[in-house]
Amino acid sequence: MLRSAVLLAILAAAVDSAVVHYPPKSTQINNLTQVLSGSGAPGIFDSSTTPLKDYGEYNWCNMPHVRTQEYKSPAKEFTLEYVEVIQRHHKRTPYASNTFFKENIAWSCDGSGPVHSGKSASGPGKDATNIQAWAAFTDSPNPWTNSVGPGFVGSTCQFPQLTSDGLDDSITHGSDLRATYAKSLGLGDTLDPKTAQIRVTNNFLTSQVASGIVRGLFPRTTNAAVLIQSSSFDSLEPTYPCSKANSIKPGAGDPNWDAHLTNPAVKALYARLDKVSGTSNPDTGGWHVSFDHYYDNMSAKQCHSKALPCSVNETSLCVSQADANTVYRLGNWEYSYVYRDAPNSAQFSALHYGAWVLELTSHLQAKISGKSQLKYFHNIAHDGSMAPLLGFLQISEMVWPGMGSEVVFELFRKSGNNSFFLRVLWGGQPMETSTPLGRLDMIPVENFFDYVNSMLGSGSDLFNACNS
Numbered sequence: 001m002l003r004s005a006v007l008l009a010i011l012a013a014a015v016d017s018a019v020v021h022y023p024p025k026s027t028q029i030n031n032l033t034q035v036l037s038g039s040g041a042p043g044i045f046d047s048s049t050t051p052l053k054d055y056g057e058y059n060w061c062n063m064p065h066v067r068t069q070e071y072k073s074p075a076k077e078f079t080l081e082y083v084e085v086i087q088r089h090h091k092r093t094p095y096a097s098n099t100f101f102k103e104n105i106a107w108s109c110d111g112s113g114p115v116h117s118g119k120s121a122s123g124p125g126k127d128a129t130n131i132q133a134w135a136a137f138t139d140s141p142n143p144w145t146n147s148v149g150p151g152f153v154g155s156t157c158q159f160p161q162l163t164s165d166g167l168d169d170s171i172t173h174g175s176d177l178r179a180t181y182a183k184s185l186g187l188g189d190t191l192d193p194k195t196a197q198i199r200v201t202n203n204f205l206t207s208q209v210a211s212g213i214v215r216g217l218f219p220r221t222t223n224a225a226v227l228i229q230s231s232s233f234d235s236l237e238p239t240y241p242c243s244k245a246n247s248i249k250p251g252a253g254d255p256n257w258d259a260h261l262t263n264p265a266v267k268a269l270y271a272r273l274d275k276v277s278g279t280s281n282p283d284t285g286g287w288h289v290s291f292d293h294y295y296d297n298m299s300a301k302q303c304h305s306k307a308l309p310c311s312v313n314e315t316s317l318c319v320s321q322a323d324a325n326t327v328y329r330l331g332n333w334e335y336s337y338v339y340r341d342a343p344n345s346a347q348f349s350a351l352h353y354g355a356w357v358l359e360l361t362s363h364l365q366a367k368i369s370g371k372s373q374l375k376y377f378h379n380i381a382h383d384g385s386m387a388p389l390l391g392f393l394q395i396s397e398m399v400w401p402g403m404g405s406e407v408v409f410e411l412f413r414k415s416g417n418n419s420f421f422l423r424v425l426w427g428g429q430p431m432e433t434s435t436p437l438g439r440l441d442m443i444p445v446e447n448f449f450d451y452v453n454s455m456l457g458s459g460s461d462l463f464n465a466c467n468s
Contacts (some may be wrong), residue, residue: 006240008426009239013060013252018298018347018454018457018465019346019347019454020346020396020454021343021344021345021346021394022346022433022434022435023340023341023434024070024328024336024340024341024348024394024395024397024398024434024458025396025397025434026142028042028399029042029332029333029336029397029398029399030333030336030340030341030398032260032263032333035152035326035327035329035330035332035333036263036265036266036329036330038082038329039252039322039325040051041324041328041329042058042194042287042326042328042329042332042399043057043059043060043061043402044058044059044060044061045061045299045302045303045324045328046061046237046305047059047061047062047303047305047408048062048091048165048168048169048303049062050062051066051071053199055067055069055070056070056427056428056429057088058399058402059210059402060254060299060303060328060402060403061091061299061302061303061402061403062090062091062169062402062403062404063088063401063402063404063406063427064182064404064427064428065087065173065176065177065182065249065404065406065427066177066406066425066428067176067179067302067406067407067428068176068429069221070179070429071095071104071180073423074412074423074442077415077440078114078412078413078414078415078421079412079413079414079415080181080184080185080410080411080412081367081375081411081412081413082363082364082367082374082375082376082410082411083181083185083376083377083408083409083410083411084360084363084376084377084379084408084409085177085376085378085379085388085406085407085408085409086229086236086379086381086385086386086389086406086407087173087375087378087380087404087405087406087407088175088382088383088386088401088402088403088404088405088406089166089174089205089206089208089379089380089381089382089386089403089404090166090167090169090170090209090212090403090404091162091163091165091166091169091303091304091352091403091404092160092161092162092163092166092205092298092300092302092403093107093109093157093158093159093160093161093163093300094159094160094296094297094301095159095160095287096151096159096160097285097293098276098292098293098296098297098300099149099151099159099297100149100151100278100279100297101126101149101151101277101279101391102149102150102153102278102312103151103153103177103312104309104310104311104312105152105301105306105307105309106152106154106155107152107154107155107157107306108155108156108157109135109155109158109161109163109164110135110156111163112142112163112164112167112196113134113135113156113157113158114134114158114161114162114204114208114225115136117433125280126234130142131424132323134158134323135156136155136156136157136158136169136171137156138150146295148219154421158280160205160307161205161208162208163294163304165210165303166208166209166212167208167212167390168209168212169212169249169403169404170208170209170211170212170213170215170404171212171213171215171216172211172216173213173216173404174212174214174216174217174218175216175219176216176222177216177217177378178216178217178218178219179426182217182314183377185375186375187217187218187375189217189219189220189221190218190220190221191203191214191216191217191218191221191224193225194373194374194377195373195374195376195446196218196374196377196378197226197227197374197376197377197378198210198213198214198224198226198227198378199226199227199236199377199378199379199380200226200227200228200236200378201228201234201236201237201239201381201382201385202228202231202234202237202239203237203382205382206380206381206382207226207380208360209367209374209380210224210380213380216391216410217378219268220372225243227444234338234357234387235353235355235358236350236356236360236379237381237382237384237385238353238355238384238385238388238403240355240466241466242352242466242467242468243466243467244351244465244467244468245348245351245352245466247347248344248347248350249338249347249352249353250337250338250344250345251289251290251340251405252289254342255339256342257337257342259334260330260334261288261289266330269323269326269327271279271325272295272319273318273319273323273327274287274318275311276309276310276311276318276319277294277297277311278311278312278313278389279307282411290331290334291327291330291331291332291334292331292428292465294327295328295330295331295442296401297309297317298324298326298327298328300326306322308320308387309337331400332399332400333396334400335387335399335400335401336398336399337361338387338391339387339388339390339391340391340394340398341398342343345357345391345397345457346391346392346394348391348454349386349387349388349389349390349392350390350455351462351465351466353385353388353391353392354392354455354462355451355459356379356385357389357392357455357456358452358456358459358462360409361449361452362409364411364422364445364448364449366465367411367447368411368420368445370443374380383401383402385399386401386405386407387400387401389407390407390426392455393407393424393431393433393435393440394433394434394435395426395431395432395434396431396433396434397432403463405427406425406426406428407425407426408424408425409422409423409424409429410422410423410424410425411445412442413458419444420439420444420445421442421443421444421445422443422444422445422453423440423441423442423443424440424441424446425431435451436451437451
């Protein structure tokens, strides 16, 4: 009866459209008036540590994830059969495109950084030397050295790269997942690809995080092979081509989007920020089409206990904490608009991230049918992965997915009638959606499959829709 009621609700709403948008609830996150008139940051932006009493609160630097302290096991008649995790990478240096032409502070990565090596299965290459940490440098005879801004002057970092703090957070994240799931799933302390898989994207940040996740999750593993798809069609990042998704993505040209950028308070904020950064308006780097650049620049600094930026020309002129907080509130509003509030946000998310959802669905179905021996699958991705997934699931309250943010799909078997149920955790707790599925807490897995089918149809349907 429950499946029938949910399926009828989904189908009834989908009579005139393959994808139905269920608007999110109204909160201070997606109310632009409250965003601009409010005060304070929309969560924690200056530490990876969330006080125990506040765990579950939005922490951009290190989002809440599954931990034994907060985890609630279902009734005893339910047995955990399979877990699939997807998370954003942990905290990092900012992207080079998000740094000012010349930064007023230093950022050193001496002694840490990505490992780049080659290795053979046998022969001399089996024991090749690990190349530990790329160290950035400049050399004055190179005439192009000064053709771009120095950014962080004299830095040995890559922009971006996982920081030492981000690696520590990754290890803790893996350890927390192990404490929660290893016993119930029967996972060993070494990574066995027959029962567990780790997947990354073509962005090396995810492999850096994987080294920490595996260390915490499978602590006796010394070398690990991870899965990766071609950048031509990767579903996890995602990079598969979908011209239809690109054409309907909410943003520039949308009256609501354009109105928030031309709001007098926003224009005044941009003017203050530009005076500090030295960025012109208009510019060719995308600094004024959204708050992405300023958000990344300042949040990366604050998450690593660095000061907010000051002008290199007028050192007493600095970004105030109040202005930084407003940028953080606006950034969350923008993500909520693109992935949940805009009327075509659900369709965009379905097209943009549907391939990964189809893969997830096939993993669940293979486990149910007994065709798969996998017990655990861990995907390490990006905010550009997490956001459309949340948009696809139509979470009731959207935010910009912070560092280490996580969605967990738990498949349970109920004893007696051999039926399967799904629980989806966001920040360690059952996800609330705006769809007829409601709270994704021990729902019949067939209801989830019906919802996915209503959003995507088959793989061929998705492929054709992307190219329509």
